[in-house]
Amino acid sequence: MEFIPIYQPTIDDAEKKNVLECIESTWISSKGKFVDKFEKDFSKKTNIKNSLTVSNGTVALHLALLALDIKKGDEVIVPSFTYIASVNCISYTGAKPVFADSLRSSWQIDPDSIRKKITSKTKAILPVHLYGHPCDMEQIMKIADEYNLFVIEDCAEAFGSKYDSIHVGNFGDISTFSFFGNKTITTGEGGMVSTNNDELHEKARHLKGQGLATNREYWHDIIGYNYRMTNICAAIGVAQLEKSDELIKKKLDIVKRYKTFLKDTPLEFQKDEPNVFNTYWIFSILTNSENERDNLRDYLKKNNIETRPTFFPVHTMPMYYENEKLPIAQEIASRGINLPSYPDLTDEQIIYITKKIKEFY
Numbered sequence: 001m002e003f004i005p006i007y008q009p010t011i012d013d014a015e016k017k018n019v020l021e022c023i024e025s026t027w028i029s030s031k032g033k034f035v036d037k038f039e040k041d042f043s044k045k046t047n048i049k050n051s052l053t054v055s056n057g058t059v060a061l062h063l064a065l066l067a068l069d070i071k072k073g074d075e076v077i078v079p080s081f082t083y084i085a086s087v088n089c090i091s092y093t094g095a096k097p098v099f100a101d102s103l104r105s106s107w108q109i110d111p112d113s114i115r116k117k118i119t120s121k122t123k124a125i126l127p128v129h130l131y132g133h134p135c136d137m138e139q140i141m142k143i144a145d146e147y148n149l150f151v152i153e154d155c156a157e158a159f160g161s162k163y164d165s166i167h168v169g170n171f172g173d174i175s176t177f178s179f180f181g182n183k184t185i186t187t188g189e190g191g192m193v194s195t196n197n198d199e200l201h202e203k204a205r206h207l208k209g210q211g212l213a214t215n216r217e218y219w220h221d222i223i224g225y226n227y228r229m230t231n232i233c234a235a236i237g238v239a240q241l242e243k244s245d246e247l248i249k250k251k252l253d254i255v256k257r258y259k260t261f262l263k264d265t266p267l268e269f270q271k272d273e274p275n276v277f278n279t280y281w282i283f284s285i286l287t288n289s290e291n292e293r294d295n296l297r298d299y300l301k302k303n304n305i306e307t308r309p310t311f312f313p314v315h316t317m318p319m320y321y322e323n324e325k326l327p328i329a330q331e332i333a334s335r336g337i338n339l340p341s342y343p344d345l346t347d348e349q350i351i352y353i354t355k356k357i358k359e360f361y
Contacts, residue, residue: 001352005280006306007182007342009248011236026338032231037240039192045241046159046167046176048194050201053237054208057156057178060191061089063227064174067122067193068150070095074078074123076152079109082128082315083328086154092127098122099315101326105271107131110328111139118143124150128166129158130311132184132281133270137163137171146173152176156191159184160248162277169194174204178232179255180211182342184281185240187233235359248279250343254350255280258339261354265361282341284310290334296360297337303356310336 022028035053043051054060070076072094078086080099081260090097096314109127123163125144127135137153151172155161159177161168169175174197179190193204206212211224240247259269268286272278297307313329315322340353 003304009186012075015236030228031049034234038234049196052193054191054227057191058085059227060176075121076085076124078126081314102329108135127154128154132279134276157281187237190233247343282338286335308338
């Protein structure tokens with residue numbers, strides 16, 4: 001069997017056609033019809049009123065925090081079991097990330113842990129819809145309302161996912177998405193800041209374009225940032241959005257096959273809560289131990305199957321190290337493996353991957 005990567009994007013003639021149109025029109029930077037179209041189409045798809053394209057998912061988070069005036073002296077509660085960008089963006093503002101533990105079933109941030117971490121300095125909660133499974137937004141919003149806290153939804157891995165039949169990104173004050181090459185829909189590099197709040201949308205727009213004033217050419221009235229998405233990236237995004245339902249369906253079919261073929265192994269899977277629609281950005285498994293995980297990954301690598309570990313808890317990393325135990329986050333992280341999960345993964349490849357996993361056991 002040829003090498004099977006952990007992920008690869010689904011790019012076809014529609015993306016190529018849009019990109020060629022950009023090149024031929026010479027609108028290849030941050031202006032052009034596809035930027036506006038992508039924002040409008042994305043809002044329509046997610047039912048979020050305002051959407052703002054940016055250059056990647058990390059700056060989307062930074063922009064969202066800036067729009068909420070998160071600053072030095074503030075604290076933002078975030079899961080430790082997440083990708084590093086969710087935490088770094090808090091540090092960019094000068095605020096302090098405060099780490100919460102995870103739920104054993106869904107692997108999402110634990111609302112009870114959030115509540116325990118609240119102090120007089122807490123300004124916001126940043127839940128991450130990890131691996132496509134929505135967080136418990138009902139409980140998180142109750143806590144936020146009780147303590148008058150902002151909520152920033154990190155939807156980088158959860159485009160298309162729903163909580164109580166509502167698209168993620170609609171619950172908090174502001175939300176962010178990523179369109180990196182391994183995301184469910186991609187623009188190569190890119191992100192989106194979305195909100196139902198017009199004032200926050202306008203503030204984020206102002207900040208993303210170097211603080212350019214609205215009605216005066218080349219006049220900048222605040223310190224801003226160059227966080228703009230190119231028309232070429234947006235052109236790819238428009239095409240990706242048009243086939244997003246198909247991409248998600250393919251991913252869910254892959255998950256179904258994985259679960260069927262691996263049901264007789266000792267492996268554990270992420271459990272779906274009954275009121276969510278999980279788009280399974282990446283399908284993940286839990287082994288019995290860290291040593292077993294490493295050995296299984298080595299075995300699969302020798303058989304041309306790329307995997308990666310689940311995210312390491314951020315509170316264990318040198319720049320954020322805290323001598324505290326977040327037992328669920330640490331347990332999941334120590335035993336988890338991400339398996340190849342891209343939409344064009346074939347039945348033959350899935351059968352081969354699961355066969356090799358069974359051989360290992």
